[in-house]
Amino acid sequence: MSTRKIRVATTSLAGCFGCHMSFLDIDERIVGLIEHVEFSRSPINDIKHCHPDCDIGLIEGGLCNAENVHVLKEFRESCKIIIAVGACAINGGVPAMRNHFTLKECLEEAYLDGIGVENPMIPNDVELPLLLSKVHPIHEVVHVDYYLPGCPPPADAFMKVLTDLLEGKEPSLPKEILHFD
């Protein structure tokens, strides 16, 4: 059996980083965790790309722009297991509330007609990722292996899922901590 650590990559797509903050609420338990886990691409270490042989990818957030789709595909290609973390990854969440409106309406409200807007102009720099016309949950684009609901999922839920996977068990949660909010 290989003795290398389990490689975990994480990303926040159209999310608020709240799931990552909740993950970091495992506090000092991260010391025990990194005995068994090494982090590949993640906002917590600023590594820019996934190791090609990652074990677990934690995806926070849904898909609101072309870069999100690109990143998600990199994760799917690099990670054996993809976990949709939090409400936004699972159903689009709060960012998907823009789906009631057209993209044009959203941009005009934010950058032209909104209260307090100065120098009204819709940003169109080539460096900016192209917005999708609707926000989508990640399972509409890649295969998802596990769902970890919550907004955010509590730190204990992250620990439980990672511990289960490290022990070679099917990840599960006690019913009491399965929540959508």
Next chain:
Amino acid sequence: MSDTMKENNNTITIDGREIPFKEGQTIMDAALAADIYIPHLCHRPGLKPHGSCKLCTVEVNGRSASACTLPAAKGQEISNNTEALNGVRKTITQMLFVEGNHFCPACEKTGDCTLQAVAYHLDMLDGHFPQFYPRREVDASHPGIVLDRDRCIMCELCVRTSREMDGKDVFAITGRGIDAKLIVNSASGKLADTDITTDDLAAHICPVGAILIKEHGYEVPIGRRTFDLHTIAEPGVEPVILRKGKHADEH
């Protein structure tokens, strides 16, 4: 034979448990009286059964039927809490989630929402189907009540409560299928111009967050609400497996 004895012989069997029923009771009435949970959304004791949500579908002597509308009859053998029925119920619940705009973290009703609680009960993790993200009208015209159609599941609890309990006729469903929507009884189409008040039962009956009383949404903090502390049925002891489920329509 006396009436009492006759009544004592009136029993049905749900998942192997024999329970009594009274003449005129539905399967749902008898189950509720015996503390047997049959998942349901559009049913509320005291209101005329509607039979629309289909979550309470059970198998009665091998045939599917809605527990809330089918009268209990002597000797019925009923299957309720089975993997197959709960699988279909989960699919129905997923369809309800994707055809509306149900964003639990952004809803005042979260934790007290029956739709959410049923989803928890059925170990629902995702909506499975492509999201509709429909555009529906919010009516905040009334000083005390907000009507957010994004979350309406067309159960008609408000329609029936207004008519049967409040003696008014504030709500109705218009249109069919995907075009169905909740409307209110005023010339302007606005809730403010109806005769509903915050004292009406219909203002409080909504099982989801479609009809909400203004300025009271966060009196109980998230985490301390009904379904944060209790399950909708008996407390489940089995953990929830987080693996993405394979649907009947997948290979």
